Amino acid sequence: MSSANSLTVDDLGSAAQRDRRKRILDATYELAREGGFDAVQMRAVADKAEVALGTLYRYFPSKIHLLVSALASEFERAEAAFRDKPIPGDTSSERVIFVLKKTTRGLQGDPHLTEALTRAFMFADASVANEIHSVGMLLSSMLTQAMHPGKTDLTDDDVAIARVIGDVWLSALVAWVTGRSTAAETGAHMENAVRLLLRD
Amino acid sequence: MSSANSLTVDDLGSAAQRDRRKRILDATYELAREGGFDAVQMRAVADKAEVALGTLYRYFPSKIHLLVSALASEFERAEAAFRDKPIPGDTSSERVIFVLKKTTRGLQGDPHLTEALTRAFMFADASVANEIHSVGMLLSSMLTQAMHPGKTDLTDDDVAIARVIGDVWLSALVAWVTGRSTAAETGAHMENAVRLLLRD
DNA sequence: GGACGAAGTGGAACGTGTTCCTATTATGAC
DNA sequence: GTCATAATAGGAACACGTTCCACTTCGTCC
Numbered sequence: 127m128s129s130a131n132s133l134t135v136d137d138l139g140s141a142a143q144r145d146r147r148k149r150i151l152d153a154t155y156e157l158a159r160e161g162g163f164d165a166v167q168m169r170a171v172a173d174k175a176e177v178a179l180g181t182l183y184r185y186f187p188s189k190i191h192l193l194v195s196a197l198a199s200e201f202e203r204a205e206a207a208f209r210d211k212p213i214p215g216d217t218s219s220e221r222v223i224f225v226l227k228k229t230t231r232g233l234q235g236d237p238h239l240t241e242a243l244t245r246a247f248m249f250a251d252a253s254v255a256n257e258i259h260s261v262g263m264l265l266s267s268m269l270t271q272a273m274h275p276g277k278t279d280l281t282d283d284d285v286a287i288a289r290v291i292g293d294v295w296l297s298a299l300v301a302w303v304t305g306r307s308t309a310a311e312t313g314a315h316m317e318n319a320v321r322l323l324l325r326d
Numbered sequence: 327m328s329s330a331n332s333l334t335v336d337d338l339g340s341a342a343q344r345d346r347r348k349r350i351l352d353a354t355y356e357l358a359r360e361g362g363f364d365a366v367q368m369r370a371v372a373d374k375a376e377v378a379l380g381t382l383y384r385y386f387p388s389k390i391h392l393l394v395s396a397l398a399s400e401f402e403r404a405e406a407a408f409r410d411k412p413i414p415g416d417t418s419s420e421r422v423i424f425v426l427k428k429t430t431r432g433l434q435g436d437p438h439l440t441e442a443l444t445r446a447f448m449f450a451d452a453s454v455a456n457e458i459h460s461v462g463m464l465l466s467s468m469l470t471q472a473m474h475p476g477k478t479d480l481t482d483d484d485v486a487i488a489r490v491i492g493d494v495w496l497s498a499l500v501a502w503v504t505g506r507s508t509a510a511e512t513g514a515h516m517e518n519a520v521r522l523l524l525r526d
Numbered sequence: 527g528g529a530c531g532a533a534g535t536g537g538a539a540c541g542t543g544t545t546c547c548t549a550t551t552a553t554g555a556c
Numbered sequence: 557g558t559c560a561t562a563a564t565a566g567g568a569a570c571a572c573g574t575t576c577c578a579c580t581t582c583g584t585c586c
Contacts, residue, residue, distance in 0.1 A: 167543085169542075177564075180563095180564070180565075183544075187544095248500065251504045252506065258506060290518075294494070296497055297492075304450060315489065318490075322483070342582090343533085379575095380535070380577095381535075
């Protein structure tokens, strides 16, 4: 696995380059949606995005970087969607469960895509730290906002709870994408965890 | 990924076969300890175990099956070690933290081995369900025993809590083996989670 | 002890992630 | 406009997981 970083939008000077990057990510999504992790083959991505294989590797130094970057931009969309509208629910747990279920349902609507992104996330090593960190921050921010809408001075416990919920969510997702549990079990397990952590 | 199962000890008739299986797992451990996931190369395992590549694949239908089987037998050892001696600690949380820290320290003493086993576990798909299930049961049993030594009529909450702790442990482990968090952070995060879940 | 099927050997071959090299094209300084 | 440099194209080559095949050995039943 390479130690270089993926090229972000900000790294790219010209419009042509930003367009190449977008074509690559679009091709990745499409292949992932159709056939999951295994279908995202680097030659296929390059072909579909109409870039050379070497160029693909210049933009994303490995398949894992590529998929985790795709995951990160998916999360950016999700986080942005929650940021504006208030989250329904009277208690922390209701709001957190709302966010989890909504996000999870979104993912479960695209099982192959989710499988591809989750597998990549779990397989990522330290060289993907930047991309992983983005995802972690976004998830944590979504959860703490759901717990305490508008609150900025979060306690250590708030952050710890969000992190535990994030862990459970990830484990549940892995169990689901790898066919070890059903969507319903995933949901029930997450609700259980939230109930145990946020007793309000 | 193949859909067949790994051959367990019970599946194997002759002593020569059990010996082959053991040689394969020993070779796997040795390579994993030296160089982690990437160093466990199927040709290298076959060479070191002195079996043909085809035989290796007969015993373990993929690299993932092989490594998750190795993980399962590691957990069997750990679980057996806890089963006999009483677990020190006056409260549930103390005992659970003891078990987690002890197990984690054991794993952290062999970073490459742990990396190999954890990566495999996280990458496993439904075809590895049997092996995964063994690991899950052993982990859950260790945790519930630590929470309530000797108790047999566990409540749903007991089981749910054990599962959440297991999830956190796994996420922490993944973060550690992929170099995203230090051993100390891993420990602190697990303690936090236990404290939030078991308030006694 | 001979026959037969299962298990094992040795190794070629294939697919896909990754690397690398050369030729060509775009970009920017002057 | 010209040139130097970087970026891209196109594709060969390599590594390792996996599959497959022809052959040999082992265990078992008669």
